[in-house]
Amino acid sequence: MTNTAIQNTIPDDNDFKVIRKLKSQIIEYSEDLRSDPDIKQALFIDTETTGLDSTVDEIIEIGIVPFLYSKATGGIIGCLEPFNSFQEPSQPLSEEITDITGITNEMLKGQSINKEAVKKIVLESSFVVAHHANFDRPFVEKIIPSFCQIPWGCSLEDVPWRQCGLSGGQLLSLAYQSGFYYDAHRAITDCYAGIELLKIVRDKNGVNAFQHVLDRGRRPYFRLWAQFTPYELKNSLKKRKYLWNDGTDGRPKSWYTDKMYSEVENEISFLNKEIYQRENDNVIIRKIEPSDRFTNRC
Structure with a gap:
């Protein structure tokens, strides 16, 4: 039975929804596209790691899909040849990581990421996207410094999904809601x-x-370090998507968040009213250039 025939058997009463499996087609980067000044190459990147802390944990898999887009409209033209590689860590994987990722120690044995190949892909691109850039960027910068030199965006943080009629932020959930x-x-x-x-x-x-x-x-963005906040209000900061830094990396031991210039005044007002409950000078503000977003270097 064809897909059309199957769909015709489903009652048209909004009680059912048909979703399709994603099939990604790779396009050819033709000379016409290469010569068009409006067409740029970006990367979508994702990693699997041995844990959540980039200072001690390691990448065990990296996936990179270059894609072409219009600089003027943001329209995505298509995907180019992907790069995917395993990396054997210094210590065996825990059962928990294997359960989460589906990656086993046997799959990683003797594997290593071709860093020069990744560097070449990065240098050919103008932008990098990850769905959780705060997580992925510190990991990849640690082993491939070329990622330090290119602007990053985050499909989790930078897209107003609710304004797009979608709820939640997990990729799998967003995909289901979008029909695939x-x-x-x-x-x-x-x-x-x-x-x-x-x-x-x-x-x-x-x-x-x-x-x-x-x-x-x-x-550019501005990082607000909310120092000396009351411990009992940490959940209020988490709810507002503040992140915690423990101070071991030389940066303040503090909650922090990144905001656009137009958002800074409102965020200061929130901190004074809801967190400190007074006017104060405990908030440190530092400018972050586009190439430094989502890093531990700021």
Whole structure:
């Protein structure tokens, strides 16, 4: 039975929804595309790691999918040849990590990432996207410094998913809501899913998701370090997407968040009213250039 025939058997009463498996097609980077000044190459990247702390944990898999886009409109043209590689860690994987990622010690034995190949891909690109850039960027910068020199965007933080009619932030959930599914929790398939979402999802004004990521990724941000906040209000900060730094890396031992210039005044007002409950000078503000977003170097 064909897909059309199957769909015709489903009652048209909004009680059912048909979703399709994601199939990513690779396009040829033709000379016409290469010579067009409006066409740029970006990367979607995803990693699997031995844990959550980039200072001690290691990458065990990296997936990179280059894609072409219009600099003017943010429209995604198509994907190029992907890069996918395993990396054997210094210590065997825990059962928990194997359960989460599906990656075994046998799969990693003797494997290593070709860093020069990755460097070449990075140098050919103008922008990097990850679905959780605060997580992925510190890991990849540790082993491939070229990632330090290029602006990053985050499809989790930079896209107003609710304005696009979607709820939640996990890739798998966003995919289901957008009409497709895929084999999750492997680096390369997560990349393809992320690119598809950036391509097809639009807000109520018709702006596609990738344009939102580009707009935010091209401008400087300001990091607010909220020092000496009351411990009992930590959940209020977490709810507002503040992150904690323990001070061991030389940066303040403090909660922090990154905001656009237009958002700084409102955030200071929130901290004074809801957290400190008074005017104070405990907040340190530092400018972050586009190439330094989502790093531990700021």
